[in-house]
Each structure stands twice: as structure tokens, then as C-alpha cells.
Amino acid sequence: MNTLIRIALLGLALLAGAVQAADPLVISGGNDRAIPIAVVPFGWQGGTVLPQDMAQIIGDDMRNSGIFEPIPAQNMISLPTQASEVIFRDWKALGAQFVMVGSIVPAGGRLQVQFALFNVATEQQVMAGNVSGGMDQLRDMAHYIADQGFEKLTGIQGAFSTRLLFVTAERFAVDSTRYTLQRADYDGARGVTLLQSREPILSPTFAPDGKRIAYVSFEQKRPRIFIQYVDTGRREQLTNFEGLNGAPAWSPEGNRLAFVLSKDGNPEIYVMDLGSRQLRRVTNHFGIDTEPFWGKDGQTIYFTSDRAGKPQIYKTNISSGAVERVTFIGNYNANPKLSADEKTLVMVHRQDGYSVFRVAAQDLTRGTVKILTQSNLDESATIAPNGTMVTYATSSAGRGVLMLASINGRVKIPLPIAAQGEIRAPSWSPFLK
Amino acid sequence: MEMLKFGKLTALALTLAIAAGCSSKGGDNAGEGAIDPNAGYNANGNGSGLDSSMADEAALRAITTFYFAYDSSDLLPEAMRALDVHAKDLKADGSRVVLQGHTDQRGTREYNMALGERRGMAVQRYLVLQGVSPAQLEVVSYGKERLAATGTDEDSMAQNRRVNLVK
Numbered sequence: 075m076n077t078l079i080r081i082a083l084l085g086l087a088l089l090a091g092a093v094q095a096a097d098p099l100v101i102s103g104g105n106d107r108a109i110p111i112a113v114v115p116f117g118w119q120g121g122t123v124l125p126q127d128m129a130q131i132i133g134d135d136m137r138n139s140g141i142f143e144p145i146p147a148q149n150m151i152s153l154p155t156q157a158s159e160v161i162f163r164d165w166k167a168l169g170a171q172f173v174m175v176g177s178i179v180p181a182g183g184r185l186q187v188q189f190a191l192f193n194v195a196t197e198q199q200v201m202a203g204n205v206s207g208g209m210d211q212l213r214d215m216a217h218y219i220a221d222q223g224f225e226k227l228t229g230i231q232g233a234f235s236t237r238l239l240f241v242t243a244e245r246f247a248v249d250s251t252r253y254t255l256q257r258a259d260y261d262g263a264r265g266v267t268l269l270q271s272r273e274p275i276l277s278p279t280f281a282p283d284g285k286r287i288a289y290v291s292f293e294q295k296r297p298r299i300f301i302q303y304v305d306t307g308r309r310e311q312l313t314n315f316e317g318l319n320g321a322p323a324w325s326p327e328g329n330r331l332a333f334v335l336s337k338d339g340n341p342e343i344y345v346m347d348l349g350s351r352q353l354r355r356v357t358n359h360f361g362i363d364t365e366p367f368w369g370k371d372g373q374t375i376y377f378t379s380d381r382a383g384k385p386q387i388y389k390t391n392i393s394s395g396a397v398e399r400v401t402f403i404g405n406y407n408a409n410p411k412l413s414a415d416e417k418t419l420v421m422v423h424r425q426d427g428y429s430v431f432r433v434a435a436q437d438l439t440r441g442t443v444k445i446l447t448q449s450n451l452d453e454s455a456t457i458a459p460n461g462t463m464v465t466y467a468t469s470s471a472g473r474g475v476l477m478l479a480s481i482n483g484r485v486k487i488p489l490p491i492a493a494q495g496e497i498r499a500p501s502w503s504p505f506l507k
Numbered sequence: 508m509e510m511l512k513f514g515k516l517t518a519l520a521l522t523l524a525i526a527a528g529c530s531s532k533g534g535d536n537a538g539e540g541a542i543d544p545n546a547g548y549n550a551n552g553n554g555s556g557l558d559s560s561m562a563d564e565a566a567l568r569a570i571t572t573f574y575f576a577y578d579s580s581d582l583l584p585e586a587m588r589a590l591d592v593h594a595k596d597l598k599a600d601g602s603r604v605v606l607q608g609h610t611d612q613r614g615t616r617e618y619n620m621a622l623g624e625r626r627g628m629a630v631q632r633y634l635v636l637q638g639v640s641p642a643q644l645e646v647v648s649y650g651k652e653r654l655a656a657t658g659t660d661e662d663s664m665a666q667n668r669r670v671n672l673v674k
Contacts (some may be wrong), residue, residue: 248655274652276616295605296647297620318624318648321617334617341621362621378618385618409615422615431613451659453615469659499616 108143117155117177126212135220140480244495262489594637623648
């Protein structure tokens with residue numbers, strides 16, 4: 075048995091949605107630092123250079139969680155590729171607490187990858203396994219291995235095989251912009267265009283099945299809500315009401331969609347049953363009600379409303395219609411997102427007396443608010459399904475970019491998305507099968 | 508006449524401000540004029556222009572972008588004067604127009620969609636009060652999806668808080 079100590083997960087306590095029943099094995103005493111892990115470059119027997127560095131991808135994944143700090147390959151004393159080659163004193167010298175090795179072997183037109191993970195202090199193997207795939211699946215295999223290792227070491231399901239939706243906007247003139255809706259790996263790699271338009275696209279969001287998405291498109295010169303199957307591209311226009319049609323949000327079971335319509339004179343939240351197409355109005359106030367987000371019970375909807383003058387977050391029960399205010403700190407709170415354990419509300423927040431917009435997290439039990447981001451036009455926060463990371467849109471040197479931050483605040487990196495123009499409106503997928 | 512001068516100067520100042528805001532942005536958008544596509548619209552057949560009230564009206568008719576203060580959907584007095592002329596035209600010709608509501612970059616996208624609509628509706632309400640049929644007017648909010656100026660300085664923000672009347 076490894077002498078594993080329960081992690082205090084100081085930062086993670088904020089949002090560790092997925093920990094729940096899982097028993098965090100794990101690790102190390104000092105929690106002020108990320109845990110040093112060495113992911114050694116994987117051995118490769120084939121002739122050509124592989125297009126992706128699996129060890130690099132795995133190390134980046136571990137780092138993005140904010141819990142681990144990968145040791146740079148150039149600092150490594152030895153480069154073992156299998157269990158028998160690991161010399162533990164090399165890794166002790168580097169201060170690594172864990173070391174992962176792996177090797178890639180061509181096998182009948184495919185690649186066979188073997189990997190193993192060791193605890194340096196105990197010199198014991200924590201995990202070993204193998205995975206196979208095509209040359210174009212090196213990233214998938216790397217994310218898979220990272221998921222396995224992450225869960226083994228933290229007890230938290232890995233979310234490195236998840237995906238991200240986002241919108242790009244390449245502007246040529248005030249009335250000439252090329253918009254795309256893209257899906258990429260959670261880390262921004264391998265973006266695929268799902269929709270292209272000369273008119274705005276906004277608010278893309280994954281259904282709980284990970285197969286369907288909903289979004290708002292202006293392709294008919296008006297905002298209308300569409301549903302699209304990611305794999306086949308089949309799409310359907312869901313709404314065509316006068317006025318605003320916006321802010322789609324899938325119910326937890328994926329059979330209903332909440333959204334905003336202003337057909338009755340001002341923005342209200344409605345719920346549509348996707349089977350019967352029956353529409354039901356949820357809010358009833360002359361102010362702005364928008365940005366619905368479902369609670370897991372399928373009954374509660376969090377939303378933004380300016381009914382008290384400034385935008386604040388409220389929740390309502392869709393059966394009783396009772397409305398309760400949720401946010402009280404700050405003069406602007408909008409776009410509510412709940413962590414998986416529903417203990418934390420992530421939102422766009424402006425502090426009293428400030429003009430900047432940041433992403434903040436409110437502890438729903440204690441009511442305290444913690445600011446997670448540091449620039450001044452931060453928005454569209456989306457939480458990883460395991461609650462360890464958040465991605466948001468911000469502006470960097472005048473250009474819209476996406477940032478990924480670990481919930482514990484250790485990591486904050488721009489997502490390297492290969493796309494022209496502004497990048498905005500990120501939306502994290504659920505765990506995918 | 509004082510009014511006319513004021514109106515023209517305001518329009519000119521705004522145009523200059525817009526152009527300046529854009530060119531300072533640099534990059535491949537440097538040459539872009541973020542000027543309302545309808546700004547050059549001129550009513551023809553409206554007489555010689557020697558008639559001062561006709562010229563006044565033509566100048567107001569050329570104004571198809573109406574600006575708003577931060578976090579406000581209240582029409583400014585200059586907007587009302589121009590809208591009075593548009594209302595007269597709309598009543599006369601029965602044509603349909605779209606009122607495109609826009610916001611500045613602050614705040615969330617969907618909340619800004621609602622704010623942009625509120626501005627569009629303020630213009631709609633004003634035109635209806637002047638006797639224009641609601642059937643002639645459609646409000647479409649773009650929120651902050653179609654910025655007139657991409658900067659985050661106060662001037663750019665001010666240029667973005669607008670309603671465009673589009674024929």
C-alpha cells in the first residue's frame with residue numbers, strides 16, 4: 075500500500091463538485107504547493123517523429139488541474155520508458171513525488187501505448203495500463219491516461235477528455251464579421267467548425283448527453299435558438315418568436331430547454347418541453363430576466379434579473395413560481411453557473427465601487443464571494459464537470475481570448491486556440507462516454 | 508438655426524470621434540469606418556436646401572444612429588428631434604424599419620441582449636407615440652455582438668451604446 079495521505083485540497087474545497095462519494099486517496103503533506111510529478115517523454119519505436127508529444131499533453135493536463143506541477147523534461151536525469159528502467163533516486167533528487175513512464179509501439183497500423191505511474195517515496199507502482207488508437211488519436215490517448223492518473227491520485231474523476239464549445243468572431247468592418255461556432259478539446263486543441271455565419275452566434279451550450287448542442291444564431295437577421303447534433307451536423311431551428319430568443323439552458327435530463335423570450339413585451343424565462351414542444355413561462359416581472367441555469371433537481375432555475383435595479387442572481391422553483399434572491403455582494407452579478415455539487419455559484423461579478431467585471435465564486439452555504447480572475451472584462455465562465463477548472467472569456471491586448479484557471483487559483487493560462495479573430499462564449503461539455 | 512448648427516456639429520464630432528477611435532485601434536481594421544451605413548443617406552427631392560427648415564430636416568433625417576448614456580435607455584433630446592422627422596416620413600410612406608439595439612462591451616452577452624432590446628424599444632415607443640404604426644417597427648437587439656468601436660475607452664463605449672434605424 076502506498077503511504078498516501080489525504081489531501082486537504084484547500085483550494086479544491088471551493089468547488090470539488092465531483093469528489094462527493096469518491097474517496098480521495100492521495101498525496102503529500104504540503105498543500106501550499108502543487109505536487110511535483112514527472113511525466114517522462116514516452117518511448118517510441120516507430121521510424122517517424124510522432125505528431126503529438128503524449129507526455130507533454132499529460133503533464134499539461136495534470137498542471138491545468140492546479141493540483142500537480144509537471145517537472146520539465148530538460149531537467150530530467152534519466153528518461154525511463156518502462157517500469158524496469160525507473161531509478162527512484164533520480165526522481166527523489168528532482169523532488170518528484172510521482173513519476174509516469176510510457177512507451178508507444180506500432181501494432182498493425184495502430185499504436186499501442188503502455189503506461190505506469192509510481193510513487194517516488196514508496197517506490198511503488200500506483201497504476202499501470204495500456205491503451206491503443208490510431209495516429210490521429212494520440213491526444214485522445216494522452217487525455218485518457220491523464221484522466222486515469224488524475225483519478226488514481228486525487229479520487230476525482232478526470233475531465234481531460236472533455237470538450238469545449240466556443241464562438242470566434244473575425245471582424246472586417248462594423249457590419250462585416252465572420253463568426254464560427256467551434257468544438258475543441260477542453261484545452262483548446264483540435265478545434266472543429268460546427269457552424270459558420272456572417273451573422274452573430276452566441277450562447278452555445280452542450281446538452282447533458284454531450285451529443286446535442288443549443289445556441290443562438292442571427293442567420294435570419296434575428297436571434298433564434300437552434301439545436302444541432304455535434305457528430306452529424308443535423309440541426310433544427312427551435313424558436314421563432316418575436317423579439318429576443320436567447321440564453322438556452324438544458325435541463326439536467328436533457329428533455330427540456332429553458333430560454334429567454336421577450337414576445338410578451340420584456341425578457342422572461344420560459345421552459346420548452348422538447349418532446350411536446352409545449353412552452354411554459356417561468357418568470358413574470360417587468361424587469362429583465364435572463365441567463366437561466368438549471369439546478370440538478372430539474373425544478374430550480376437560477377437566473378439574472380435587474381428587478382432590484384441592478385443585475386443580481388435569483389432562483390425560482392418552476393412549479394411554485396417562488397423567487398428568491400441569491401446574490402447580495404457586488405453591484406453586478408450575472409450569468410450564474412453552479413458547480414456539480416451545487417455548493418458554489420460561479421458568476422460574472424462587479425464589486426461595489428469598481429468598474430471591472432470578473433469571474434467570482436459564491437459559497438452558497440456561507441454566502442462568501444471569492445474573485446477568481448484578474449482582468450477587467452472577464453465573462454462567460456464555464457466549469458469543468460469535475461469542478462476543478464473553469465474557463466472564461468476575457469480580453470488580452472484588445473483581443474478576445476479564452477483563459478483556463480484551476481479552481482484553486484494556482485494555474486491561469488490562455489487557451490492556445492488556432493482561430494482568427496476574437497474567441498468567446500466558452501461552454502464546457504459534460505463527461506463524455 | 509442655432510439648433511441646426513448644433514446638430515451638424517454634433518454629428519460631425521461623432522463621426523470624427525468614431526473615425527479616430529477606429530484608426531487608433533490599428534491592425535487590419537485600421538482603415539475601417541465604423542460609421543453607420545445609413546449615415547450618408549440623404550433624402551432627395553426635398554427642395555433646394557436654401558429653405559432653412561428643409562435643410563434642418565434633411566440633416567435630422569440623416570441621423571439614423573441614436574446614442575444613449577451608460578446603463579440607460581432614455582432617449583436624448585437630439586435623438587428625439589431626429590426621430591420626429593423619421594416619424595413623419597414613416598407615417599407618410601408606411602415603410603418598415605428595423606431598430607437595432609446595441610450596448611457597450613461591459614457585462615454579459617445575454618444580459619446585454621436584453622439591454623439592447625430595451626434601447627430599441629425606447630425608440631419604438633417614441634415613434635409609436637408620434638403616430639407610427641407598431642407594425643412598421645421591428646426591434647432587433649444585437650447586444651454587444653456588433654460593436655461600432657472595439658476599444659474599451661469611454662469614447663468607444665459611448666459609440667457602442669446606440670440604436671440604428673435601418674430601412
